[in-house]
Amino acid sequence: MSLTAETAFLAYEAVRARLPSPGPVPQPQRAATLAEISEDYDAFLLDAFGVLNIGETAIPGTAERIADLRAAGKRVIVVSNAASVPVRDLAMKYQRLGFDFDISDIVSSRLAMLTELARRAPRRWGVMAGHMPEFSDLPDLDLTLLAEAQDAYDDAEGFLLIGSAGWTEDRQARLEASLQARARPVLVANPDIVAPRETGFSLEPGHFAHRLADRCKISPEFFGKPFANVYDLAFEKLPGVARSRILMVGDSLHTDILGAQAVGIASALVTEWGFFAGHDPDAAIVRSGIAPTYMIERP
Numbered sequence: 001m002s003l004t005a006e007t008a009f010l011a012y013e014a015v016r017a018r019l020p021s022p023g024p025v026p027q028p029q030r031a032a033t034l035a036e037i038s039e040d041y042d043a044f045l046l047d048a049f050g051v052l053n054i055g056e057t058a059i060p061g062t063a064e065r066i067a068d069l070r071a072a073g074k075r076v077i078v079v080s081n082a083a084s085v086p087v088r089d090l091a092m093k094y095q096r097l098g099f100d101f102d103i104s105d106i107v108s109s110r111l112a113m114l115t116e117l118a119r120r121a122p123r124r125w126g127v128m129a130g131h132m133p134e135f136s137d138l139p140d141l142d143l144t145l146l147a148e149a150q151d152a153y154d155d156a157e158g159f160l161l162i163g164s165a166g167w168t169e170d171r172q173a174r175l176e177a178s179l180q181a182r183a184r185p186v187l188v189a190n191p192d193i194v195a196p197r198e199t200g201f202s203l204e205p206g207h208f209a210h211r212l213a214d215r216c217k218i219s220p221e222f223f224g225k226p227f228a229n230v231y232d233l234a235f236e237k238l239p240g241v242a243r244s245r246i247l248m249v250g251d252s253l254h255t256d257i258l259g260a261q262a263v264g265i266a267s268a269l270v271t272e273w274g275f276f277a278g279h280d281p282d283a284a285i286v287r288s289g290i291a292p293t294y295m296i297e298r299p
């Protein structure tokens with residue numbers, strides 16, 4: 001692995017105690033694409049980044065594979081840790097990239113967090129986000145963007161970690177100091193620690209949440225892969241489909257594959273796109289003890 005991929009791998013290994021436990025370690029079967037293994041499944045949960053797209057580019061062949069699966073009567077649901085935009089905007093993004101998903105075909109970590117917020121009593125939330133995110137998908141929340149004003153941190157009754165674009169060491173220090181003085185709930189809408197970009201890996205909300213857990217007496221509540229809440233939203237869209245007939249497809253051992261194990265479904269690791277493109281997935285499987293049911297070259 002390159003330095004950045006190795007660093008990303010080690011960052012996930014360092015927080016394993018806060019992630020679900022892996023199931024039994026299967027010996028992965030190898031296949032070129034989903035076409036070779038699709039007979040055994042009725043529903044496919046697809047990770048977005050690394051399976052559907054890299055940045056603003058669709059991965060060649062994925063849209064055609066999805067069309068073939070649907071033509072064979074399969075259900076296809078996108079399960080994404082994208083937290084910065086509502087599912088409706090994700091659907092529009094993927095339509096632009098050539099995928100015909102509508103909002104009923106997508107669940108996200110943001111949706112998992114909003115589902116939980118809808119069950120809770122109102123509270124004044126301080127928000128980590130690059131800009132005040134559009135909350136048309138759950139209006140009436142009391143939100144204050146966390147920036148340079150310390151009052152926003154100290155007056156908040158809880159915190160929502162949604163997006164880390166624009167987040168700075170200064171803001172992290174303010175949040176840590178405020179939580180050290182007084183513990184409050186911290187909900188994390190994107191548990192990813194890093195995200196692969198064209199220029200390397202960016203630090204995501206999960207990175208900052210684990211730092212809070214290390215330095216303050218709080219336990220962040222995570223929404224999204226590898227945690228069960230976002231898979232439960234996908235299962236709600238698949239009534240009558242046995243778990244043994246559902247396959248999770250992703251490029252990350254510590255999110256997609258670990259999450260699939262945690263909820264008891266099979267998984268396929270994409271090896272030639274996304275996280276492991278140009279790297280050695282077999283070594284990572286041995287080192288992490290997280291193994292997919294299948295290793296496929298591409299979707």
Ligand SMILES: [Mg+2]
Nearest residue numbers: 047049050251
């Ligand atoms: Mg991915």
